[in-house]
Amino acid sequence: MAKKIGRRDFIKKSAKIGISTVLGSSVFYQVIGHYGCAPGEKVDLAVVTGSDYSENTIKAVELLGGIEKFVPRNSKVAILPNTQSRHPGTYTKPEIVRAVIKMCKEAGAEEVNCLSWLTRKHWESTGLAQAVEEAGANLKLIDSSDESLFKPIPIPNGRELKEAQIMKELYNNDVFINMPITKDHAGNKFTGTMKNMMGLNYRVNNRTFHKEDWQTNRSSIEFLDQCIADLNTIIEPTLCIVDAAEFITTNGPFGPGNLIKPQKIVAGADRVAIDAYCTTLWGMEPRDIVMINRGYEHKLGEIDLDKVKIKEVKA
Amino acid sequence: MHKIMGKSVFLVVLSLICLCLLLYSSEDLQNNLQHSLHKYIPDVTELDEWEKDGSTQEYKGEDLFLYIDGGAEIYHEYGFRQVVVQDYLNKNGKSISLEIFEMENSESAYGMYTFKTSAQGDVFAIGDEALLEGYYMNFWKGNFLVTLTGFDEDEETVKGLLGIARAVDAKIKIKGKKPPLVSLVPKKDLLALSMKYFKGNLGLYNTYPFFTKNVFALSEGLKADYSAGYSVYVIGYQSIDECQKRFREVKESFARSLRYNTFNSIDERLFSIRDRRGSVIFASLFEEYILIINGIVSPNQAEEIFTRIRENIKTK
Numbered sequence: 337m338a339k340k341i342g343r344r345d346f347i348k349k350s351a352k353i354g355i356s357t358v359l360g361s362s363v364f365y366q367v368i369g370h371y372g373c374a375p376g377e378k379v380d381l382a383v384v385t386g387s388d389y390s391e392n393t394i395k396a397v398e399l400l401g402g403i404e405k406f407v408p409r410n411s412k413v414a415i416l417p418n419t420q421s422r423h424p425g426t427y428t429k430p431e432i433v434r435a436v437i438k439m440c441k442e443a444g445a446e447e448v449n450c451l452s453w454l455t456r457k458h459w460e461s462t463g464l465a466q467a468v469e470e471a472g473a474n475l476k477l478i479d480s481s482d483e484s485l486f487k488p489i490p491i492p493n494g495r496e497l498k499e500a501q502i503m504k505e506l507y508n509n510d511v512f513i514n515m516p517i518t519k520d521h522a523g524n525k526f527t528g529t530m531k532n533m534m535g536l537n538y539r540v541n542n543r544t545f546h547k548e549d550w551q552t553n554r555s556s557i558e559f560l561d562q563c564i565a566d567l568n569t570i571i572e573p574t575l576c577i578v579d580a581a582e583f584i585t586t587n588g589p590f591g592p593g594n595l596i597k598p599q600k601i602v603a604g605a606d607r608v609a610i611d612a613y614c615t616t617l618w619g620m621e622p623r624d625i626v627m628i629n630r631g632y633e634h635k636l637g638e639i640d641l642d643k644v645k646i647k648e649v650k651a
Numbered sequence: 652m653h654k655i656m657g658k659s660v661f662l663v664v665l666s667l668i669c670l671c672l673l674l675y676s677s678e679d680l681q682n683n684l685q686h687s688l689h690k691y692i693p694d695v696t697e698l699d700e701w702e703k704d705g706s707t708q709e710y711k712g713e714d715l716f717l718y719i720d721g722g723a724e725i726y727h728e729y730g731f732r733q734v735v736v737q738d739y740l741n742k743n744g745k746s747i748s749l750e751i752f753e754m755e756n757s758e759s760a761y762g763m764y765t766f767k768t769s770a771q772g773d774v775f776a777i778g779d780e781a782l783l784e785g786y787y788m789n790f791w792k793g794n795f796l797v798t799l800t801g802f803d804e805d806e807e808t809v810k811g812l813l814g815i816a817r818a819v820d821a822k823i824k825i826k827g828k829k830p831p832l833v834s835l836v837p838k839k840d841l842l843a844l845s846m847k848y849f850k851g852n853l854g855l856y857n858t859y860p861f862f863t864k865n866v867f868a869l870s871e872g873l874k875a876d877y878s879a880g881y882s883v884y885v886i887g888y889q890s891i892d893e894c895q896k897r898f899r900e901v902k903e904s905f906a907r908s909l910r911y912n913t914f915n916s917i918d919e920r921l922f923s924i925r926d927r928r929g930s931v932i933f934a935s936l937f938e939e940y941i942l943i944i945n946g947i948v949s950p951n952q953a954e955e956i957f958t959r960i961r962e963n964i965k966t967k
């Protein structure tokens with residue numbers, strides 16, 4: 337186990353990248369405040385539909401007020417795409433990641449860093465390694481077996497998970513953009529913004545989400561979903577951009593599975609609302625997913641989509 | 652004195668030899684157990700144009716998490732024991748990954764097979780049942796589930812998938828039996844390849860999220876889809892008493908849940924309800940089974956379907 341950091345040290349370092357916790361709210365968020373599509377119009381979720389996923393991505397961020405609202409000049413940006421599997425509809429598409437890197441660069445970001453504890457093989461087999469490098473970002477692969485590369489972070493509001501171990505590299509950045517693909521997940525039926533955060537956490541720590549006894553009854557799945565919601569209380573992404581363009585609705589998370597093509601990019605900062613919205617793209621309801629309920633209970637965001645300002649456009 | 656010492660030395664030497672033989676055979680036995688799945692992996696000599704790429708990996712029990720990070724729970728629910736993984740390459744750089752999963756029994760293997768496959772694909776006479784979906788092939792045989800994954804649907808890849816699958820099939824000598832539940836659902840209008848067999852609530856939840864809690868206390872169940880637009884679920888219990896108790900709890904949970912409306916208790920053994928999307932659910936109790944119909948179905952149709960299942964149960 338790595339040495340635990342002190343509370344003051346934790347707050348100082350967390351604030352730098354826009355992490356908000358009960359211990360201290362995000363400095364970045366205080367600076368940026370709420371975003372808007374037009375003067376006076378507040379948009380919580382931007383959804384753009386169309387066959388050009390790169391254009392959809394750019395348009396979705398514009399609807400939120402533009403990338404400059406999230407990425408200050410000279411900032412360092414961390415991006416977390418999903419690269420778990422190489423089958424269609426199981427990983428964040430390269431053109432979407434490429435579009436985000438381009439926007440960050442144009443906004444004057446000093447560095448854009450794609451973070452992952454998966455292997456280079458994962459990034460290459462999905463075409464993401466090439467996209468990241470061609471777009472001028474850094475691919476920072478963290479050795480998932482080296483515990484010293486992960487920082488223990490207490491979770492004071494955690495109902496099940498009391499401590500996470502977040503990759504230290506994240507804290508060298510000022511902005512964090514979470515970029516999952518939404519898809520089926522055999523473990524809890526749904527994956528999106530909240531579950532993608534497990535990609536920042538030490539793998540051995542992630543394993544504890546599944547309970548030591550590996551009992552796969554629903555109560556254990558509820559335990560898993562509670563842990564995911566708990567983990568989300570200590571890291572708040574600056575922005576979430578979700579690939580809901582083409583994704584699997586069966587045999588997840590690795591696939592291959594039944595592929596549907598809503599051709600949507602969903603962007604916003606409210607993780608619960610984004611995940612809630614994404615469930616509706618494949619015939620579910622937000623309340624069906626334990627993790628989304630738990631995230632709402634943690635006050636991470638809004639589960640009732642009637643209360644969310646959603647701006648949907650066709651590209 | 653010398654005679655006694657000679658005898659003692661002889662006995663000690665004999666004991667040492669016996670001990671060595673015992674240790675050797677025990678080690679040998681352990682190796683055999685450890686590598687028991689390796690024998691099912693086709694060697695280069697058994698395959699046309701495909702060579703092994705890298706060494707064979709194996710994962711047992713909880714270590715499955717290391718291999719399928721984030722997707723292992725469902726395998727455990729079905730009764731996972733161990734898996735071996737071997738990649739193959741051909742001279743054109745095409746790649747195929749072979750996974751042989753040993754499950755607890757043939758019902759577990761069949762269940763996991765139904766979970767991983769869809770209703771679309773081509774059926775092949777490999778193992779007890781085989782399905783090729785694009786570049787993804789699954790078959791089950793006995794208590795084994797075999798998965799082969801290519802990178803594309805090119806002819807040489809598909810030929811390789813089938814070749815490797817047939818080679819593994821030839822090595823697995825046992826045959827499996829489908830769970831008896833399979834024979835209980837009506838055959839009329841049944842959609843081919845639509846059956847899903849569950850060994851726990853996670854499997855059920857993945858097909859339709861009746862409840863987030865394990866209200867059914869499910870240890871065995873089956874879902875089948877029909878061309879008229881409804882699905883039939885048969886959930887089995889160990890005893891009639893257990894089933895009755897569970898049915899009462901299920902009924903109460905449906906009646907209380909905000910996800911459903913228009914609850915109608917027809918009698919002690921039958922009720923109907925609607926989900927938020929307007930889909931009708933009929934649930935009935937018969938012997939040690941809870942029977943559910945979900946989808947586009949009228950009360951008369953539902954009664955007819957229940958009657959057929961009851962007849963199948965009586966004659967099983």
